[in-house]
Amino acid sequence: MKQKNYVAYLRQSTVKQEISGLGVEAQREIIQNYLKDRKTIAEYIETESGRKSNRPKLTEALELCRKTNSVLIVAKLDRLSRNVAFTSKLLESDVEIVFCDFPEANKLVLHIISSIAEYEAGLISQRTKQSLKAKKARGYKLGKSENLLNKLEQAVKNSNKTNHQKALDNPNNKRAIALLKNLVKEDRSLSEMARILNSEGFVTAMGKEFRASQVSILLKRYNLKRIEIMKYNYLIFLDYSTGEIIRIKLTEEQKRDSEKYDDFEEYLMTLEDGYGFRLLDCSWMAVERLQETVYGF
Numbered sequence: 001m002k003q004k005n006y007v008a009y010l011r012q013s014t015v016k017q018e019i020s021g022l023g024v025e026a027q028r029e030i031i032q033n034y035l036k037d038r039k040t041i042a043e044y045i046e047t048e049s050g051r052k053s054n055r056p057k058l059t060e061a062l063e064l065c066r067k068t069n070s071v072l073i074v075a076k077l078d079r080l081s082r083n084v085a086f087t088s089k090l091l092e093s094d095v096e097i098v099f100c101d102f103p104e105a106n107k108l109v110l111h112i113i114s115s116i117a118e119y120e121a122g123l124i125s126q127r128t129k130q131s132l133k134a135k136k137a138r139g140y141k142l143g144k145s146e147n148l149l150n151k152l153e154q155a156v157k158n159s160n161k162t163n164h165q166k167a168l169d170n171p172n173n174k175r176a177i178a179l180l181k182n183l184v185k186e187d188r189s190l191s192e193m194a195r196i197l198n199s200e201g202f203v204t205a206m207g208k209e210f211r212a213s214q215v216s217i218l219l220k221r222y223n224l225k226r227i228e229i230m231k232y233n234y235l236i237f238l239d240y241s242t243g244e245i246i247r248i249k250l251t252e253e254q255k256r257d258s259e260k261y262d263d264f265e266e267y268l269m270t271l272e273d274g275y276g277f278r279l280l281d282c283s284w285m286a287v288e289r290l291q292e293t294v295y296g297f
Contacts, residue, residue, distance in 0.1 A: 005070035006031075006098075009061045010045050027075035034073070034100040041070060054161040065095045076101045176202050177222055180215075184224050191214045209289045212266070232286035235268075241281040247290065248275060 009030050012023040024045055031040070041062055042222050065072050077099045176196070181199065183193045190212035197210045199289040204214055218224070237246040250258075261267040 002013065003038070005068055006035060006038065006040045006073045007041040007061050007065050007068075007070045008044045009058055009072055012045070012075050018114065030075040030100050031073055034098075034103070041071065042126045062095050071096045071098055073100065075099075091109065172202075176218075177224070180218060180222070180224055184219070191265045232288050234287050234290045235271075235284060236287065236290075237275075237277055237282045237284045239277050239282050242277070244277075246275055246277055246282075249290075 009026070010024050010027045010031075028043075042061070044056055044057040044061040061072055064070065072095055074097065176197065179197070179202075180193065185198060188196070193215045194210040194212050199213065202210065206212060233250055235248040235250060237248075238244075239246060256266060257270075260265040265279065268284065272278055
């Protein structure tokens with residue numbers, strides 16, 4: 001008796017299965033266990049949903065079976081199709097088909113099994129549609145990536161708004177804001193504000209001492225605008241180490257340079273070498289006009 005030839009048909013429903021190869025390997029093992037020492041003359045792998053009837057690889061496999069008088073072998077019935085009309089068409093074709101998980105099945109049994117599979121697939125589809133309809137009725141936006149992004153953006157906005165309100169309502173923060181408002185009115189530098197906050201026992205969210213850069217962030221967060229100190233034209237320094245008074249008339253270029261610094265005292269330090277002072281040894285002030293009155297000399 002002439003030994004039959006077999007053409008293997010394997011199907012995977014997702015690209016993820018295609019990349020992993022797990023679905024195909026399992027089917028290949030089932031087929032090989034069924035054939036034992038025999039080998040297939042060809043193997044066709046389809047990556048597509050089981051409910052679709054358009055199967056180019058299956059068409060090729062059937063065509064080869066006709067040319068070589070071979071048997072189409074499939075690991076499991078559900079690997080072929082969950083569509084009754086499609087399965088019926090295959091079973092009525094002139095190609096012999098064997099399912100490894102049910103080799104004794106006749107055409108009637110296969111029709112019944114495929115009908116049940118299609119019914120289950122229909123129930124899944126119906127439940128999915130009902131679930132999506134219920135979500136849509138509750139106000140969910142479905143189906144588009146931009147809807148998900150909009151929802152994420154709104155969630156972030158709501159979270160930021162809530163956190164900001166909690167910060168405003170915090171008694172400790174209220175005291176710090178009140179203190180900062182007074183310091184802004186007094187035209188204190190960012191470094192001075194940081195020193196005063198630390199001396200009053202305030203700490204950052206991380207439990208550490210304030211720095212000038214963090215004070216700058218607080219002023220922006222709570223919309224506490226500092227007085228623009230560079231509207232002034234003169235800087236006056238009293239050097240305690242020498243008793244010298246240093247007067248500096250600011251140029252427009254120097255004013256522009258000062259705007260690059262969050263803390264004005266950081267800018268003043270850049271002037272130390274050019275004007276021969278050390279800021280740590282000095283008190284300073286900025287004035288719009290310079291008027292000098294001398295007593296007792």
